Amino acid sequence: MTAHETVVILDFGSQYTQLIARRVRELNVKSEILPPQTPVEEIQSRHPIGLILSGGPASVYEEGAARPDPGIFSLGVPVLGLCYGQQVMAQLLGGEVAAAERREFGAAELSVDRTCPLFAGLPPAQRVWMSHGDKVTKLPPGFRVVAHTANAPHAAMAWEERKLFGLQFxxxxxxTDYGLQILDNFLTLCGARRDWTPAGLRQEAVAAIREKVQDGQVIVALSGGVDSTVTALLCREAVGEATVPIFVDTGLLRLGEGDKVMERFANYGLAVHRVNAAERFFAALAGVEDPEEKRRRIGHEFIEVFREEARKFPNARYLAQGTLYPDVIESTSVRGPSATIKTHHNVGGLPAELGFELVEPLRFLFKDEVRRLGLELGLPEEFVFRQPFPGPGLAVRILGEVTPERVALLQKADAIFMEEIRQAGLYREIAQALAVLLPVRSVGVMGDSRTYENVVALRAVTTEDFMTADWYRFDGDFLDRVARRIVNEVRGINRVVYDVTSKPPGTIEWE
Incomplete structure (x- = not known):
């Protein structure tokens, strides 16, 4: 791929590190996340135009706290330290850091020195977001204060001549009201060309696929989602009919989704090989109630079905899958071991023993970049901005055993919920909406008859990053309309409830 100008981000464990990388890319500059103690020689091999030191949960004065290679400050490129990044910069360059008398979390009023190029063109007072328990108490030699708040006298520091900057927010x-403009000013100080664009990424991805596959065939594992669809279209553009899309229909998709996948690709001139494997998946899931076991069995069955289908194309040596940059980052995470909340099943994540060489054209892209690339490829907005759907499908939205009958119930209830959301113009306002079939029955009355039928829970959330989420406040009339339709139109459901749990403590999906 073309060598893009790169801003390297050293990750000290902040929950916002990937957000920093995305913001830089929104400004059309490539960013790459590396562990905090990456040797300066390895950083230099990326030819960075600038460095950003992320925040983190540790204190710089604690034993074992992560520190960067001090040589980064001698690379001759601008450096921006954020929160912990500011503190570790101050400490390494001769300043002092101590615990703050008052920890600061939330909004604060910042006063800035507009002669500092980091704040060029910005108002003298602005709202920023603080999240720190420590603070710089003595500036390193060469630095000056360029912003302060009531509780943070060194809220921003700068050594303009060396283009070294630190922000406590x-x-x-x-x-942070003008956060993107501050990052934009930093990139200007880096001399960025702003060459990270969807059109350029498309050309590079196509060229890379063409160079790797050459005159061979490439199989694409289609799930029907945005990532695999964009991957398939890039492969088609690169090698034409040598692209072999395989769509394993598990029977666990939304109502009519399998047919929609086929229609979508027919419109793009791609002959998709559809495998109707619903019976096999339902047989594998018979009697299984544990969500982790559901995931394991679905993953195993998918691989077996895919293996059998792939054998029909003996000339295919390559497998294209929609691995994204967050997957790559997680494999080199700087954070220590953390508890697995739930196993993530990616139908594209096929094991190496299948014997293919991998083609991963999206492996350096975030989801929002894949969406923009999808628009560049001509995919409709309503598809590109569709809400997330779990790899195991409705199996993890059915609590308890998964049967064809229970899937059919949930498909109908889910379709009504999503239809009403779209008709109300709320689809893009809500980050994710879903219906969940519960493993309980309730007594009800339909006409003059007593019923004892299933309960469905509705859930909708808003979120910036899916790490935290808040439940969506529908008005009462909307919920009343959805509940009435589900109970009246879906035979077998007689009660509808709405989930008002935020994340944390609840996850977005129920399983």
């Missing part, structure tokens, strides 16, 4: 979050 988070410019990457939307709660």
């Amino acid at each position: 988070h410019p990457e979050v939307k709660h």
